[in-house]
């Protein structure tokens with residue numbers, strides 16, 4: 001549940017845009033990855049990128065080629081037997097098991113992995129379909145960055161980044177409200193695990209037709225605009241209020257231009273001041289007719305909607321999502337900016353509040369929910385959003401919903417987790433106090 005998604009893949013795919021072209025039919029097979037190019041891509045990339053990010057991946061390629069060990073259970077045994085201090089080897093083993101580059105993020109926030117984090121990642125990734133992980137050409141690396149809370153981001157370049165810090169207990173921290181309401185399926189679940197699934201979900205989205213589903217009514221009816229141009233006009237029209245039928249065309253143009261400037265400048269707190277400064281309202285304080293016009297403008301739902309629609313305000317956290325225009329919520333999903341609208345009625349079957357930030361977050365949260373253990377895949381969707389469960393069964397999950405959320409006997413019985421706590425039963429009674437849960441860091445940095 002990436003409070004810090006910078007550029008989640010699949011969220012900003014306009015028609016024909018994005019990484020869809022790389023998704024295509026020819027997903028790389030596991031065989032290709034391991035025999036033709038054991039970690040080849042990852043190694044090459046790391047070399048291009050330079051820095052010590054390349055070390056682990058390059059070494060893992062070597063290791064893979066030398067030892068030729070691909071048996072998951074054997075790799076897990078090696079992992080469990082490796083001391084915590086040997087982070088390079090631990091990364092190498094995860095890299096080898098899942099055909100990923102495993103390292104720290106390449107920017108200044110990058111932090112070395114530790115065994116506890118890698119072990120949880122292993123357990124989560126093993127539970128997911130190989131088509132979404134080791135065979136997924138849209139997923140190239142699993143990285144760590146330093147963060148005070150458990151969070152993540154994913155990039156169109158194939159990176160899934162996980163953030164956590166020394167103050168986090170990744171084995172016990174559960175979602176207690178930063179991203180969910182009390183009745184949402186993701187409430188009370190291990191945050192780290194859900195975050196890993198969420199970020200992998202971003203890298204699965206485009207390849208399984210997520211953007212098409214989220215554009216459909218069953219998936220929220222999302223519309224996306226990269227940039228803010230024309231948003232005021234759209235919002236005024238969707239509202240169907242007094243501004244849209246304003247009798248004086250010149251005044252109407254001035255109002256819309258004013259609102260568009262508020263949108264471009266991202267300043268909802270200045271709406272009143274800016275409206276009052278409109279030339280044709282310059283005497284509103286003393287002129288009753290002008291005052292009446294100003295009142296009409298402010299009473300339009302288009303204006304009410306804009307007051308709470310900006311990404312730094314987190315409108316998706318509001319009980320209503322914001323002010324409905326027609327049957328839709330309009331909001332700025334990211335500050336780069338991206339604007340979206342969705343059908344407000346879709347919130348009635350939400351998995352988390354964060355799901356309603358953007359279509360990509362909608363998919364990623366649905367993905368995290370579908371593969372949430374224990375039990376059957378999609379168990380948490382059943383009875384809440386059956387249509388989405390059916391779509392996941394048929395279009396997202398390669399096993400069509402079979403197999404459950406327990407890893408298929410690969411390392412499961414064989415491995416003995418070393419050190420402390422292993423997995424926390426979902427919904428465990430001990431929800432971490434808000435101290436660790438942290439406020440979601442909204443608004444992303446400028447990811448790749």
Ligand SMILES: [Zn+2]
Pocket residue numbers: 001002005008153198202360361364
């Ligand atoms: Zn996300």
